[in-house]
Amino acid sequence: MDLFLSAVVAIFVGGIIALFTGKWRGVSNFFGAFSCFLGTIFALKPIYDVLIANKTLEAITIALPICSASVSLDKISAFFALPIVILGFISAYFAAVTVNPRNEQHPGAYWFFYNLLIAGMLSLVASSNAVLFIMSWEIMSVAAYFLIAHRDEMNTARNAAWQFLVASHIGTTGIFFLFAILASAAGGFQFETFHSSALAEGSAAVIFFLALFGFGVKVGFFPLHIWMPDSYTFADSHVSAVLSGAMSKMGFYGLIRVLTFLPVHAELWGWVLLFGGLITGIYALVIALVKLDLKKVISYSSMENAGIILMAIGTGILANRWNQPLIAFTAFSGALLHIFNHALCKGLLFLCAGSVYFATGTRRQEQMGGIGKSMPVTATAFGIASIAISGLPPFNNFISEFLIFMSGLKAASLSTPKSLLLSAAVLLGLGLIGGLAAALFTRSFGLVFLGTPRTNRRLNTKNIKSDVNFTLIILSAAIIAASIFAPMLISPFAGVVSEIVKPLGITYDPAYIATISAPVKIISLFSLAVILITCIAVFIKSKFLDKNQRSDAPTWDCGFLKGTPRIQYTSSSFSEPANEVFVSVNRLHIRGEKIKELFPAKSSFHTEATDSAEKHLFIPAFNIINKFLIMFRGFQHGKLHLYIFYIAVTLLALLIWKVVY
Amino acid sequence: MNITSIIFIIVSFLAAPILPGLINKTKALFGGRQGPRVLQLYYDIFKLARKTPTYSKTASALTRIAPVAIAVSTLAALTLVPSFFNNSAIHFTGDIILMAYLLGLGRFFMVTAALDRGSAFEGMGASREVLYSALAEPSFFAGLLIMIHETASLELSEIFSKLSLNFWQENPAILFLILCSWFVILLVENARIPIDDPNTHLELTMIHEVMILDYGAKDLALIEYASALKLWIYSALIVGMVINGEIITSLTMQIAIFTLGMAIVAFVIGTIESITARIKLVFIPKFIVGSGALAIIALILKVAGN
Numbered sequence: 001m002d003l004f005l006s007a008v009v010a011i012f013v014g015g016i017i018a019l020f021t022g023k024w025r026g027v028s029n030f031f032g033a034f035s036c037f038l039g040t041i042f043a044l045k046p047i048y049d050v051l052i053a054n055k056t057l058e059a060i061t062i063a064l065p066i067c068s069a070s071v072s073l074d075k076i077s078a079f080f081a082l083p084i085v086i087l088g089f090i091s092a093y094f095a096a097v098t099v100n101p102r103n104e105q106h107p108g109a110y111w112f113f114y115n116l117l118i119a120g121m122l123s124l125v126a127s128s129n130a131v132l133f134i135m136s137w138e139i140m141s142v143a144a145y146f147l148i149a150h151r152d153e154m155n156t157a158r159n160a161a162w163q164f165l166v167a168s169h170i171g172t173t174g175i176f177f178l179f180a181i182l183a184s185a186a187g188g189f190q191f192e193t194f195h196s197s198a199l200a201e202g203s204a205a206v207i208f209f210l211a212l213f214g215f216g217v218k219v220g221f222f223p224l225h226i227w228m229p230d231s232y233t234f235a236d237s238h239v240s241a242v243l244s245g246a247m248s249k250m251g252f253y254g255l256i257r258v259l260t261f262l263p264v265h266a267e268l269w270g271w272v273l274l275f276g277g278l279i280t281g282i283y284a285l286v287i288a289l290v291k292l293d294l295k296k297v298i299s300y301s302s303m304e305n306a307g308i309i310l311m312a313i314g315t316g317i318l319a320n321r322w323n324q325p326l327i328a329f330t331a332f333s334g335a336l337l338h339i340f341n342h343a344l345c346k347g348l349l350f351l352c353a354g355s356v357y358f359a360t361g362t363r364r365q366e367q368m369g370g371i372g373k374s375m376p377v378t379a380t381a382f383g384i385a386s387i388a389i390s391g392l393p394p395f396n397n398f399i400s401e402f403l404i405f406m407s408g409l410k411a412a413s414l415s416t417p418k419s420l421l422l423s424a425a426v427l428l429g430l431g432l433i434g435g436l437a438a439a440l441f442t443r444s445f446g447l448v449f450l451g452t453p454r455t456n457r458r459l460n461t462k463n464i465k466s467d468v469n470f471t472l473i474i475l476s477a478a479i480i481a482a483s484i485f486a487p488m489l490i491s492p493f494a495g496v497v498s499e500i501v502k503p504l505g506i507t508y509d510p511a512y513i514a515t516i517s518a519p520v521k522i523i524s525l526f527s528l529a530v531i532l533i534t535c536i537a538v539f540i541k542s543k544f545l546d547k548n549q550r551s552d553a554p555t556w557d558c559g560f561l562k563g564t565p566r567i568q569y570t571s572s573s574f575s576e577p578a579n580e581v582f583v584s585v586n587r588l589h590i591r592g593e594k595i596k597e598l599f600p601a602k603s604s605f606h607t608e609a610t611d612s613a614e615k616h617l618f619i620p621a622f623n624i625i626n627k628f629l630i631m632f633r634g635f636q637h638g639k640l641h642l643y644i645f646y647i648a649v650t651l652l653a654l655l656i657w658k659v660v661y
Numbered sequence: 662m663n664i665t666s667i668i669f670i671i672v673s674f675l676a677a678p679i680l681p682g683l684i685n686k687t688k689a690l691f692g693g694r695q696g697p698r699v700l701q702l703y704y705d706i707f708k709l710a711r712k713t714p715t716y717s718k719t720a721s722a723l724t725r726i727a728p729v730a731i732a733v734s735t736l737a738a739l740t741l742v743p744s745f746f747n748n749s750a751i752h753f754t755g756d757i758i759l760m761a762y763l764l765g766l767g768r769f770f771m772v773t774a775a776l777d778r779g780s781a782f783e784g785m786g787a788s789r790e791v792l793y794s795a796l797a798e799p800s801f802f803a804g805l806l807i808m809i810h811e812t813a814s815l816e817l818s819e820i821f822s823k824l825s826l827n828f829w830q831e832n833p834a835i836l837f838l839i840l841c842s843w844f845v846i847l848l849v850e851n852a853r854i855p856i857d858d859p860n861t862h863l864e865l866t867m868i869h870e871v872m873i874l875d876y877g878a879k880d881l882a883l884i885e886y887a888s889a890l891k892l893w894i895y896s897a898l899i900v901g902m903v904i905n906g907e908i909i910t911s912l913t914m915q916i917a918i919f920t921l922g923m924a925i926v927a928f929v930i931g932t933i934e935s936i937t938a939r940i941k942l943v944f945i946p947k948f949i950v951g952s953g954a955l956a957i958i959a960l961i962l963k964v965a966g967n
Contacts, residue, residue: 390765392769432796434795435765438768442772442787446787522751534726537733549715551718558864569783577792581792
């Protein structure tokens with residue numbers, strides 16, 4: 001535990017040194033990045049000890065202003081620290097080699113907030129005290145706010161950061177309330193006291209729904225996701241990688257942590273998570289298909305995966321209620337594995353998007369195309385990540401989705417109508433989500449990296465140093481390793497699962513690990529075989545069979561000889577059939593003139609899509625709140641004597657209250 | 662892994678290109694023509710395999726990798742298909758998910774390779790393919806769900822072998838609905854009429870064919886072969902669902918019935934192709950969702966029956 005705390009402190013202190021040495025760019029860069037490397041590597045050891053070596057680390061008590069708080073690392077914490085450490089390291093490297101050396105105005109502030117974010121998240125997972133938890137949560141949110149707002153010369157980034165701040169604080173109110181209820185029932189802020197507290201069933205439900213609201217904001221639970229796409233889009237890419245891969249996972253951490261405090265999990269919660277997750281996943285993809293900004297697409301896909309994970313957690317809760325431990329175990333394992341896999345994939349996707357942005361200076365998919373030829377490493381990495389994120393074999397996300405599928409299949413073999421409903425939601429829902437995700441990422445991969453460039457924009461590939469490619473290669477290798485060695489992940493993650501359900505008085509049969517590892521082993525072998533055979537066959541084909549190939553022909557143009565790059569299919573045309581099917585959800589608004597005359601004249605076409613949740617729910621709601629609050633504007637007028645009068649009235653009121661009661 | 666299942670894989674590997682030949686023969690029969698030979702696809706594949714490929718200037722490495730990847734993933738999916746006596750070479754809990762998604766991997770390569778040439782047309786096919794297959798996925802799993810519910814087993818081969826005669830007699834409607842909805846999926850996934858016309862000559866209306874416009878020689882041979890294999894896999898699933906191990910107990914009978922079943926599937930596809938026209942592109946999503954609705958009706962019947 002000492003090592004973990006010193007890692008947190010090292011990252012934090014490194015950030016402070018970077019802040020004060022901001023004038024000397026190199027020094028600041030060195031301290032910021034180096035402390036991050038050091039801290040994340042240090043933190044790996046305790047994580048390994050807890051997760052794999054099954055050691056228990058001694059808790060450390062530290063003094064806080066209100067109470068003393070203890071820090072400890074159990075299996076759940078260690079599991080959630082994993083994405084933070086991996087992405088914290090890789091993104092710091094990416095930042096050190098890209099943003100900061102060249103054009104960063106305030107490298108000091110940049111590193112300070114980056115390190116604060118990482119340190120905040122690490123202390124969040126380690127805190128076993130409500131006060132420390134909320135403090136870390138706030139540090140994390142505020143640091144993330146400053147990182148998003150760092151590009152404040154852009155109006156869009158300012159708006160996104162503001163939206164993030166408002167959303168995350170609305171969420172935090174929920175977290176405050178839920179810990180207030182828990183603490184008053186338990187009579188203390190320590191997490192251990194929460195476990196033993198006797199909660200009424202009603203207040204347990206209130207706590208659960210507050211947690212779903214508070215943490216749901218972070219994970220992007222529909223309709224609380226509206227801050228997410230903009231924040232991820234307008235933050236720098238390596239920041240988005242951390243925000244999406246690690247910070248949004250903190251929402252799951254909070255939710256799971258709160259679930260361990262509650263003595264029983266009601267069936268209703270499971271249904272809410274299951275169908276909420278289903279709606280989140282499908283909605284995210286439908287909206288993502290109308291978006292044309294590469295990073296926005298990736299952001300919505302984060303929301304989609306959050307939906308899948310929530311579905312799995314819901315399945316787990318339901319199966320526990322129905323005394324189906326194997327199904328619950330499979331679902332929870334799938335959820336955890338998916339959290340881990342998604343962190344790797346999303347990190348890679350955002351870093352790829354970042355390196356594309358450096359080369360093209362745009363995020364608009366409509367203006368890209370053919371980048372793959374000049375950036376082969378980025379293209380390959382993005383291709384691997386696209387296959388993985390679409391939940392296709394041979395990569396890791398398929399394996400975690402497979403486990404979730406398996407829990408749905410197992411539920412189908414039960415005989416109650418309820419279990420059939422669960423199974424239908426999981427199977428049909430995941431099927432549709434998988435198909436649409438494949439549509440989304442074939443689009444992004446195909447239209448950004450393949451084909452010919454759609455504009456004359458000059459590619460600035462000199463910006464992409466081999467260092468950047470190094471981060472992409474590392475993460476791609478991690479994805480491949482996580483696919484081939486997936487069976488080895490099951491048993492450490494199973495330990496986390498049993499810790500989640502321990503407070504419910506449920507223990508899973510250790511034989512379950514073997515039960516779910518068996519198919520996973522075969523799938524991993526399939527992955528290995530498919531990858532190897534394809535590589536060998538491609539090698540043989542290119543080396544021996546395609547020797548006399550010609551590669552100077554034009555693409556088939558159907559007799560239309562003067563084809564320009566603009567004749568290619570674009571992002572919006574690619575998703576047009578899908579958008580038409582889902583028009584009632586995405587509310588795609590098309591403006592343009594139809595060609596009426598015989599000869600084509602100048603014409604225009606414009607599509608516009610706003611997130612319905614934002615347009616029809618939050619904007620009206622905030623307008624109403626605004627109207628209400630505007631009534632109080634009269635109180636704030638800048639007249640000092642009236643302010644003093646307010647104070648006097650307040651004091652008087654308090655005095656009267658004291659006298660009367 | 663037993664010997665019949667390995668023989669099955671080898672037979673499938675060799676015999677898959679017969680199915681399109683049978684379909685074409687059926688269509689020729691309806692059209693009053695003599696039509697191409699049943700084994701025509703073999704001749705085509707061998708002819709193509711001898712040629713050297715020509716690639717577009719725009720094509721990147723993906724165009725060269727994709728045919729191999731498509732063939733490998735389809736072959737990998739084949740190993741999971743139940744054979745005679747409903748054994749499959751490799752079987753495990755949830756194997757059908759892997760099978761469905763391996764075919765999805767092939768589709769991923771097909772679609773992205775189509776976008777690789779920067780063509781004006783190939784994107785059209787790609788964009789339709791991804792949507793239709795995404796919509797077909799839920800109805801595939803809906804049918805599967807009912808069968809799992811009935812047989813309480815999670816392995817494809819076990820599911821098929823446990824669909825007892827009793828169940829067929831008691832719930833013919835449910836099974837018929839699943840059969841219909843899976844058959845529609847077969848038509849969707851294999852680009853057959855009324856979804857897609859493999860013989861069309863207008864790029865604007867193609868789905869599958871338009872994605873492979875720029876392929877020739879060995880690559881086209883691989884893709885044509887993989888398509889035939891995919892058709893074989895889906896047909897074998899439908900036949901496997903119908904063949905009942907309780908009645909037919911000898912291996913020779915199983916093989917005979919299986920062969921007959923595959924021929925019937927090919928004949929039905931050919932008949933549908935002969936007597937129906939393609940539906941308009943805008944109606945295809947409704948058609949696919951409609952087939953999913955059949956499976957969901959079957960599910961409701963099942964629940965109500967309980």
